[in-house]
Amino acid sequence: xxxxxxxxxxxxKPSETLSLTCSVSGGSISNSDYYxxxxxxxxxxxxxxxxxxxxxxxxxxxxSLESRVTISVDTxxxxxxxxxxxxxxxxxxxxxxxRVIGAPQWFDPWGQGTLVTVSS
Amino acid sequence: NFMLTQPLSVSExxxxxxxxxxxxxxxxxxxxxVQWYQQRPGSSPTTVIYEDNQRxxxxxxxxxxxxxxxxxxxxxxxxxxxxxxxxxxxxxxxxSSVVFGGGTxxxxx
Numbered sequence: 001x002x003x004x005x006x007x008x009x010x011x012x013k014p015s016e017t018l019s020l021t022c023s024v025s026g027g028s029i030s031n032s033d034y035y036x037x038x039x040x041x042x043x044x045x046x047x048x049x050x051x052x053x054x055x056x057x058x059x060x061x062x063x064s065l066e067s068r069v070t071i072s073v074d075t076x077x078x079x080x081x082x083x084x085x086x087x088x089x090x091x092x093x094x095x096x097x098x099r100v101i102g103a104p105q106w107f108d109p110w111g112q113g114t115l116v117t118v119s120s
Numbered sequence: 121n122f123m124l125t126q127p128l129s130v131s132e133x134x135x136x137x138x139x140x141x142x143x144x145x146x147x148x149x150x151x152x153x154v155q156w157y158q159q160r161p162g163s164s165p166t167t168v169i170y171e172d173n174q175r176x177x178x179x180x181x182x183x184x185x186x187x188x189x190x191x192x193x194x195x196x197x198x199x200x201x202x203x204x205x206x207x208x209x210x211x212x213x214x215x216s217s218v219v220f221g222g223g224t225x226x227x228x229x
Contacts, residue, residue, distance in 0.1 A: 039220075047157075047165070047210055049218035062217055063121075096164060105214045106155040108176065110164040 002027040004097050004111035012091075012118050018084040022097030022111060029078045030055040035100035036080045037107060038071060040093040043115075048093075052100045053080055087118045122146045124211050124221035131227040136201050140224045142211035143193040154194040155212045156185055158205075159223075165210065169196060203228050 008020035022036070029036060037052035051061035053071045061069050065084070073080040084091055094115050098107035123145040132138040142154065154172050157165035167176050169185035172194065182202075187194045194213075198205055206228045211221040 037218075046223045047212075047220040049220065052218075101170075103153075103214075105218055106153075106167060106170045106212065107157075107165070108167045108170070110166070113164050 002099060002109060004099065004109060006095060006097050006111045006114040008114060008116070010115060010117060012087055012116060013120050014088055014118055015086055018082070018087050018091060018116055018118070020082045020095055020097075020114065020116070022080050022082075024078045024080075024099075029073065029080065030075050033101075035105070036073065037098050037100040037105075038082045039096045039098060039107065039110075041096070041113070042090075042093045050082065050084075050095075052105070089118050092116065092118045121215055121217050122213075122219060124213060124219055126209075126211060126221040126224045128222075129225040129227065131229060132201055134201050134203060134228055137197060137199040138201060138226065140196045140198075140209050140211075140226070141191075141193050142195070142221050143191065144213065147215060148189065149187050149192045149194055149213075150189050152213045152215055154185065154187060156183075156194075156196045157210045157212065159208045159210065161207075168209075198226075201228050 003025045005023045012018045035052040038050040053059040059071045068085045070083045094113040096113045098110040125143045156169040158168045159165040168183045173185040182199045184197045208223045210223045
């Protein structure tokens, strides 16, 4: 059974870089059928797509975040990562990683999520 | 890009049927598949409908999805409501970018 687990600091200072890693178990991140993605959810608010990456390293981003976001993949560790630069309080959210399926790009399964708070 | 608009909240009694709408602001709802996710409090979203009307294994057939080109909207219908269905529901689609609806809080009382 495929499982995803986010990890990384829960507190980041304003203007610094948020870094998270998603570890994939129960399946290979190199599976050519899937992309791997990040989604976030500010407290009490809805879901926002951040971006996705293929095992080859090809990535796509939400245009509203593209200038500050980088997603990378490490196939040897079966992990992919997210970096968000120059964070502000607006980046405070639960960050989820998920497998991305098909052209409609639906997300399943999701990781449990990790809360990242941006505060000094 | 387009937006997906959902009602903020709906409520219904156990055993009844409820429908949640998801209206696309521009472009045809039929152009790209719609997915629906259920998010119970404190939990990650899970898929209840993908590709407009397909149910993942393990999702009961009380959950069904449809699209209506005349209203340019998608709908999630839950029949035989149970208290465990109380959750937030999000629609999602895709064009050049992935788009989520704002979410609908379903109360079963």
